[in-house]
Amino acid sequence: MSQTQPQDLDGTTVAVLVAPEGTERVEFERPVEALTEAGAEVDVVSIEDGEAQTVDNDLEQAETVEIDETVGNVSAEDYDAVHVPGGTVGADRLRADDDAVAFVGEHLAADKPTGSICHGPWTLVESGAVEGRTLTSYPSLETDVENAGGEWVDEAVVTDDGLVTSRKPDDLDAYCDELVATIATAS
Template identity: 50%
Template sequence: MTDELRDRKIAILATDGMEQVEYEEPRKAVEEAGAIATLVSIKDDEIQAMNGDLDPGDRFPVEAAVVNVAAEDFDALILPGGTINPDRLRADPHAVAFVRAFADAGKPIGAICHGPWTLVEAGVLAGRTVTGYPSIRTDLRNAGAEVVDREVVTDRGLVTSRSPDDLPAFCAKIIEEFAEGRHRVPTGAVPAE
């Protein structure tokens, strides 16, 4: 265990359909770096993870309902993917507001695979450079983002990756960005290179 994230509070926002490995690996990485991770959901009991779109994985207990917490309670946010998970989150106004509050405060966010879909709904991608699963890239572009095809992309505290194959790079980069803390997100900024 290291201490880069000692006592940092990390929210992991997810619901039924989250890609299990995209939850477990980032959570393990931030906890091993000293963070306190909390599974936040639009549900208040437990959620069903998936291994791909068709194979049910494990069930995980929800540690906080999104209606009972605020971005101010946490230092950073992780958005796992899975096709169903972010689609359900982006339809929930409390989840969308929670994500928007992190972005508005300049708090670091890590989103992998389909996870950036919730960022689209939150309206926080204009002028940002991101990546994501190939099938959501048009949505990312339509939200005003510059989309690139790399295993991990960082833009002023926003870390994005394409798929579970990118988890090693994603986990390393979220630890780095979460350790840096808040980032200034100027209005109308030019995307990072």
């Protein structure tokens, strides 16, 4: 739950980019809850249609979620912002998909709010858009971020010119608050 007053995101559309399997459930559900409570319309976007299988702690199958759109059929122009949750397997699938990488890269190139948590920043790294930016992620991605020209810091949430990143599920309160506030400011 959000710790601050909800921002008004009425009329705002947000894509939540998930893998067909392996997206961390809580890193999907909590931001979606915060965004919808603030009034945003949220579409679940994936590299395949149908349903996505989320996981708990990268190991146990959790909820399935209905895919609204495939990333090959949408563009950054269709959304005001994007959120990329983590989950090691899911994030690895997304960073290996050219359409998913291009979609995230288009958002960042258009200076649209982009949020990512845990292993989700792998897709940001693959997009080539972290160079010169400061961000955080799950600690094991530090070298990937630095090799891509970004500055990695160990903080609960980091915002750099519309890019909101966070380390892990324990940081979700701070992440959700900052993601909603960043999108509200840009809208």
